[in-house]
Amino acid sequence: MKQIKIGGLFEASEIALGSWRIAGLEADEAERLLATAVEAGINLFDNADIYGGGAAEEVFGAAVKALGIREKILVQTKCGIRSGYYDFSKEHILNSVDGSLKRLGMDHIDVLLLHRPDTLMEPEEVAEAFDVLHEAGKVRYFGVSNQNPRQMELLQSFIGHKLVTNQLQLSLTNSSMIDTGFNVNMEINPALDRDGGVLEYCRLKGITIQAWSPLQYGVFEGTFIDNEEMFASFNAKLQEFADLKGVEKTAIAFAWILRHPAKIQAIAGTTNPERLSELCKGADVDLNREEWYELYRAAGNKLP
Numbered sequence: 001m002k003q004i005k006i007g008g009l010f011e012a013s014e015i016a017l018g019s020w021r022i023a024g025l026e027a028d029e030a031e032r033l034l035a036t037a038v039e040a041g042i043n044l045f046d047n048a049d050i051y052g053g054g055a056a057e058e059v060f061g062a063a064v065k066a067l068g069i070r071e072k073i074l075v076q077t078k079c080g081i082r083s084g085y086y087d088f089s090k091e092h093i094l095n096s097v098d099g100s101l102k103r104l105g106m107d108h109i110d111v112l113l114l115h116r117p118d119t120l121m122e123p124e125e126v127a128e129a130f131d132v133l134h135e136a137g138k139v140r141y142f143g144v145s146n147q148n149p150r151q152m153e154l155l156q157s158f159i160g161h162k163l164v165t166n167q168l169q170l171s172l173t174n175s176s177m178i179d180t181g182f183n184v185n186m187e188i189n190p191a192l193d194r195d196g197g198v199l200e201y202c203r204l205k206g207i208t209i210q211a212w213s214p215l216q217y218g219v220f221e222g223t224f225i226d227n228e229e230m231f232a233s234f235n236a237k238l239q240e241f242a243d244l245k246g247v248e249k250t251a252i253a254f255a256w257i258l259r260h261p262a263k264i265q266a267i268a269g270t271t272n273p274e275r276l277s278e279l280c281k282g283a284d285v286d287l288n289r290e291e292w293y294e295l296y297r298a299a300g301n302k303l304p
């Protein structure tokens, strides 16, 4: 699988695997999932302190240990979401990372992301927390999730570490960061600027966008794959492309994200090793410009 530069600072596979849904897996199931990921070329794994109430990091960490793959992979986790509020205080960031390291059974995290913007953030405190973590060797790189360009600039102006990623929702059916660019200045819903031009901003600054929920529609509503009730014609088009390229529909959905010249990293969330192998084939699927647009339109998006 192709490696891409993350934030201009280090390389990682263009498809990553997320741990949000793995908390309920048995140890052998988690090991098989991670072994399949590594075999497919995935070397970045996305976690969060809150996934499964902390259980996801434990399941993931135990599988990494059992497989002996810690040196081969990059481990990312997140902090900042608490029960009913967001917390970017120095105290919480430091405590959260210590908790993650303990649950993961690791001595360092490769990338730490701030999970969702905390409007009560004092950027000086975040800067201090990042310095403490970096100097202690607990965290190598820092990034954010679900932030707009102004929020990123505010933070970046205080911290001494380059923000390497912004993790945002992106799929064929959740593509507002792309839609807005097609519909500039028009009085229609897809023209709404929901993120302050984050796609172009990240490209300008060399910050890697990580696409979360690449197979989902809505916010945590379900997948469009095989959803005949809502996405029948879209699934037919995905199948047409899948047959043409000799892969499964999920590989086409991933290829669509990876085709964008912003060099986006797509984070898969399946807990099923066979499905993971299938979608990873999307990294080898070439979509030309016309095909990319055809899929975009088939997902229900209109060009002006």
Ligand SMILES: NC(=O)c1ccc[n+]([C@@H]2O[C@H](COP(=O)([O-])OP(=O)(O)OC[C@H]3O[C@@H](n4cnc5c(N)ncnc54)[C@H](OP(=O)(O)O)[C@@H]3O)[C@@H](O)[C@H]2O)c1
Pocket (backbone or CB within 6 Å): 017, 018, 019, 020, 021, 046, 047, 115, 145, 146, 167, 168, 211, 212, 213, 214, 215, 216, 223, 225, 250, 267, 268, 269, 270, 271, 272, 275, 276, 279
């Ligand atoms: N930063 C944030 O705010 C944020 C928010 C959400 C997620 N994330 C990250 O993004 C990662 C991916 O999100 P996601 O889990 O929503 O990703 P996804 O890959 O879009 O969805 C995975 C889900 O789709 C299901 N699915 C159904 N048919 C499938 C098929 N044919 N192939 C593959 N999966 C199929 C999977 O079920 P099976 O497991 O049964 O295959 C699984 O429940 C998460 O693990 C997390 O790391 C971040």
